[in-house]
Amino acid sequence: MSSNKDSFKNNFLKRLESMCGKGFEESTKRDQYYTLGNMVREYISRKWIETNELYRSENKKQVYYLSIEFLLGRLLVQNLLNLGIKDVVEEGLKELHISLNDIEECESDAALGNGGLGRLAACFLDSLATLNLPGHGCGIRYKHGLFDQKIVDGYQVELPEQWLRHGNVWEVRKSDEAKEVLFWGRVETIVEENHVSFNHVGAEKVLAVPYDMPVVGFNVSTVNTLRLWNAEPASFAPNRDILTYKRDTEAITDFLYPDDTYDEGKILRLKQQYFLVSSSIQNIMASYKKENANVRELHKSVAIHINDTHPALAIPELMRILMDIEGLSWEEAWEVTTKTLSYTNHTILSEALEKWPIYLFKPLLPRIFMIIEEINERFCAELWEKYPGDWYRIEQMAIIAHDLVKMAHLAIVGSNSINGVAKIHSEILKNREMKTFYEMYPTKFNNKTNGITHRRWLLKSNPELTTLLKNTIGDEFVSKPEMLLDLKKHIHNPSLKEQFSDVKRSRKEILAKKIEEKNGIKIDIDSIFDVQVKRLHAYKRQLLNVLHIMYLYNRLKEDANFFIQPRTFIFGAKASPTYYYAKKIIKLIHSLADKVNNDPRVSKVIKVVFMENYRVSLAEDIFPAADVSEQISTASKEASGTGNMKFMMNGALTVGTLDGANIEIMEEIGQENIFTFGLTAQEVLNYEENGRYRSMEYYHHDLRIRQVVDQLTNGFFAEDEGEYEAIADSLLVQNDQYFVLRDFASYIDVQERVGSAYQENDRWLEKSLINIAHSGYFSSDRTIKQYADEIWKIEPIGMKV
The missing domain is CATH 3.40.50.2000 (Glycogen Phosphorylase B;)
Known part of the structure; x- marks a missing residue:
């Protein structure tokens, strides 16, 4: 590795020939990735050895x-970024007509x-x-x-x-x-x-x-x-x-x-x-x-x-x-x-x-x-x-x-x-x-x-936003994420809001292109990108999200005057191979997507997308593009969550229950900058203790609920009527363990508030910037300092480069 691009290019070309046994013109992207990866690892090795020797000597x-x-994600670009040589390498490769991003795609x-x-x-x-x-x-x-x-x-x-x-x-x-x-x-x-x-x-x-x-x-x-x-x-x-x-x-x-x-x-x-x-x-x-x-x-x-x-x-x-x-x-x-x-x-x-x-x-x-x-x-x-x-x-x-x-x-x-x-x-x-x-x-x-590392979830995954932040508040937040709070001084600046809007739009375009390539679905860049990506589990309540989309579909079909802000609902999740119920939810999302996306009128207003094989590298494209972060677990069931922090750091607004770290996010940014709904943790625990919840009551007394629950088994979807019987039974026969029906009306209300707020573009952008400004508190650096000082009793060893 080298501190200047010309030296790097020469070293890279020599190394590629010696490692791959072929000239540069004959090399593949994988040859180039393998060569660069080995160069970076060898460059790291000196520091690695020195660190271990320092630990031994200091004892x-x-x-x-x-x-x-x-779950590390890809390491090539992250390591270059952490080593401080990303720009040199990227410029050197560019002169060789190689894209660093293309090379990174070779890494699993x-x-x-x-x-x-x-x-x-x-x-x-x-x-x-x-x-x-x-x-x-x-x-x-x-x-x-x-x-x-x-x-x-x-x-x-x-x-x-x-x-x-x-x-x-x-x-x-x-x-x-x-x-x-x-x-x-x-x-x-x-x-x-x-x-x-x-x-x-x-x-x-x-x-x-x-x-x-x-x-x-x-x-x-x-x-x-x-x-x-x-x-x-x-x-x-x-x-x-x-x-x-x-x-x-x-x-x-x-x-x-x-x-x-x-x-x-x-x-x-x-x-x-x-x-x-x-x-x-x-x-x-x-x-x-x-x-x-x-x-x-x-x-x-x-x-x-x-x-x-x-x-x-x-x-x-x-x-x-x-x-x-x-x-x-x-x-x-x-x-x-x-x-x-x-x-x-x-x-x-x-x-x-x-x-x-x-x-x-x-x-x-x-x-x-x-x-x-x-x-x-x-x-x-x-x-x-x-x-x-x-x-x-x-x-x-x-x-x-x-x-x-x-x-x-x-x-x-x-x-x-x-x-x-x-x-x-x-x-x-x-x-x-x-x-x-x-x-x-x-x-x-x-x-x-x-906490989360802003080095991956901001600096690496959203370089456009990182540049905007540096230009606005300086680069001190790179090493001290709590300094993102300085952004609050600028949230009313029209130029900043316009530039942030452009950054968000460019990231939405990147994700939309990927969705069109992978899913064959063309989505509206100007729609709200409403995202729920996380492990598929009943308590995380992807089902509540799905039932709400079904309700919107019904309203749009029944009432020609019904208006909602156009939305693209994006899901990503893996279900455990033996988790039958969770796998049924994935199938339900796809059935709903077929229904919605193929309806000539409804699809102009809403789209449903399931992104296959959710993983870290895919998340790096999703978080920067999101407008709305769905954190809708049954209150008291989600220990913390970290996706909520990644969305926040990239300027998405949270729709969430008062659960896990959602509460602390709200305390940081203020109630006016988050959309909360549903039962509190104490209310859930009270229901569980006294056994007085009756899901059938909500089914019988709310026509919206009855309609969407009935549609699970009445032939509304193209599949056999028994396909989603287990889901319907979980809500009615098994008394809705995670209070989906209890929170349904509240969820509809909060989503209407989201749609109205999004129409006030200037205020929405301010809310987004406030979320970014306060996201530094949720850095894993803060968390690790607390572990180090209060539990492990370890101290820093070493020094900056």
């Missing part, structure tokens, strides 16, 4: 962030996640490096990710994500640092002169091979590491057919979230989780012991963070290593473990708080189960001492109960900190979902509202 505390997901999104959990983890890694904080990610190198979504006749079809088909230019295989992970077998107890030890024998060994990816900080010298583990056969397979053993081993890192409908899938998921934590904890201990002799002081040099319950087995695994390998007593190991581990809870949904049947857990992880049993026994004894005779409380709080191992309970008991991810979420955890644990450990609980 300061480091954090390891364990997560089952890391790393298939290492599904939804918000993985996108948050990626933002956190970016902020850790940018803030010069010694922090690394630990994850799994999935061969095929979650799945590649294809839509066939309106139905979701899942194909393997082939993101590694052409290799991964950013990874470095470190086979010399591989670890062995043990499954099955049995535990032998050895008693020697007042000392009891345990030996795991007859185990099936799996090799965990690390692949390291650099995490480049923005405008700093720090390059942290994301270590991804790949499962490979060990040198031998005891008592197993070698081909079966090889297949079972490789399956551990084949797919994210394998189908756990049956026991075989549950075992595979549990294998994945233990594989992640065992390899990571072994690696952390090995790194620590290179510089430190006393394992009793591990917590002074290491913080280990559990991102949701998936890595909660880190607690018994660390106990195992400290006791069985390092020789610590139970009491010593427990003190070190609880001082080292911290836990983020991301949900209050019971189905997401993992529970494993003992009959599967115990034979697969015999030593780990023994340790969890002991943790549970000691914890229950502690509960008995504090609440003598309160059997019900003990039963509800136990880590092992009713033949299940409860991972959230394990994570709480074995951690020094438990945090929620938005103020309301943390309060619900303390006062309702985890109330008994909060009463037991009040000082452990805290809040850390989520």
